Amino acid sequence: MEIRKIRPADAEKFVEFYEKLVKESDYLMFTPKETAEKAKQEQKYIEDYDDYKQVFVATEGERIVGYLGISRSHLSKLKHTARFTVGVLRDSQRQGIADKLIAFAENWAREKGVGRLEITVVTDNLPAIALFEKHHYEREGIRKKAVSFDDKYADEYFMAKVI
Template identity: 30%
Template sequence: MNIRPIETSDAEVFLELNKRIDESGFMLHEPGERNLTAEQQRQAIERISSEERSVFFVAETDRQLAGFIAAFGGKMRRNRHSAYLALGVHDAFQGQGIATKLMNTVLEWAGRIGITRLELTVIKANVKAVKLYQKMGFQIEGEKVHSLMIDGEPANEYYMYKLLR
């Protein structure tokens, strides 16, 4: 498996990966809701890649994209030390350590550029993800009550964070 920065040429395959990950029910997009075109995805990759304090990595195995992690860095002086994370792994590749490797890659990147706080939100019912984040040193900071509606029912999310120094 290879962890590498995403490239604009990955746009179409990455879009398909996201659609597959959305089917898990644990992402912000509902299954079938993502309606970007490959060109719009390419532009989004280009935009994120050009931001000084943001990064996008993909996990590639057997020439397929198996997962991703994105870090969106703060843009203001007061939050430049922090980045918000989004992580997803294709269900066929789960349990192989891909999420851990992606997270370690982002931790290394954050340390290199001086980010000292990483944060994310995770659906409370996604116990596997919560345990992964806790294993990686993230702590629950709070709970967003009824922050999402999933299948017509309110769902809660955890705010989680990790301080790097």
């Protein structure tokens, strides 16, 4: 398994990966319809990533099995903080890939001078909460009715780690 920066040539495979990930998980913020719209512009998005916003992919051979999206502010008072998200395909879970993506995010952050990483997790996503707590992320608050799932709302934990 390799973790590397996404490339424009990955656009089609990344779209296929992300569409599958969205179908497998209720906890991602994109719907399948929104993912299809995003797919049309994915190569342009990849080309626009810079030192403040990156996507990395976890690959096994030519197959994308996971990703890390991470971004930080350009503002001098906020550039020490980054927000990130990770996702791993169901058939590749429980193999340590998410652990490696989190470690990769923390190393990226240190290299960029970031001292704080933040993530939000839906409060009933117990496996994700356990994963981040295993990596010493702390619950700092609850965002009430933060996510809409069809006709119901869900709260999110705001989690962070000072690195």
